[in-house]
Amino acid sequence: MxxxxxxxxxxxxxxxxxxxxxxxxxxxxxxxxxxxxxxxxxxxxxxxxxxxxxxxxxxxxxxxxxxxxxxxxxxxxxxxxxxQRPAGEGPVRIGLSDDFAHPRVMERLHAFGLRHPGVDVSLTVGIPGTLIHALDRGELDFVMAGRCHGERPGRSLWREALVWAAAPWQAINLGLPLPLAVFPEPCPYRDAALAALAHAGVDFRVTVVCPGSAGVHAAVQAGLGVAPMPKSRVDGSLAIVGEAAGLPALPEVEFALFGAASPAALVDELCEAARRDLG
The missing domain is CATH 1.10.10.10 (Winged helix-like DNA-binding domain superfamily/Winged helix DNA-binding domain)
Known part of the structure; x- marks a missing residue:
């Protein structure tokens, strides 16, 4: 030696x-x-x-x-x-769904890191289903994501409507299969949309699959498909379509924090930022 x-x-x-x-x-x-x-x-x-x-x-x-x-x-x-790290310091592996990848939330993460240099914050942004699976495998410490169904314990942050988003000029013709722009599986928005369409007997086809909201938004804006989307994410370049177009109602989205949260101060900051700036 x-x-x-x-x-x-x-x-x-x-x-x-x-x-x-x-x-x-x-x-x-x-x-x-x-x-x-x-x-x-x-x-x-x-x-x-x-x-x-x-x-x-x-x-x-x-x-x-x-x-x-x-x-x-x-x-x-x-x-x-x-x-030699003080108690409460060390690595913290965070999973954020694409919905939470907002500049204010990122700023809170950066500010926390500056105040607590002993805490090694690592961040993974993805779709909720993939992040929850990573949490279950022990690859993440906690996840902030949305869900439409499920019994998994979590710290609820807020709820909002899941709606159908389309290009403002797009005509919905249910005589043809409804084109969809969605996230890859597993995704709670995708699952809820497909279940609602199947229950209502509306024929559909998945035309666009994007791993992030920016891609889904661009596809919808271009008229390539209609997308299930939290209501707050529908900006002025998109339009909400629903019963008048013959589309079925969608369930609410619950945004929540899942998993063991440590350190508590970081979790509280992120939850506060998410509620104020996103909810």
Missing amino acids: FDSTLLRSFVTVAQEGSFTRAATRLHLTQSAVSAHLRRLEEQAGAALVERTTRSLALTPEGEVLLGYARAILALNRDARARL
């Missing part, structure tokens, strides 16, 4: 290209750094540095050990940092 103190001196010598400069950087004497290199060479069983009066270069064995030395020291730093 290589001594990390010896490895640190070796890496510093390699970086500085000089025993003198390495000693200054490490706050050691030059003789101490030279002694560290000799001991490390004994442990390695090979010469690591070629010394001349004017230059210093690594041997082939030294080049090999340098990569390992840097990795070992990095792992040591990481282990020490994780073990």
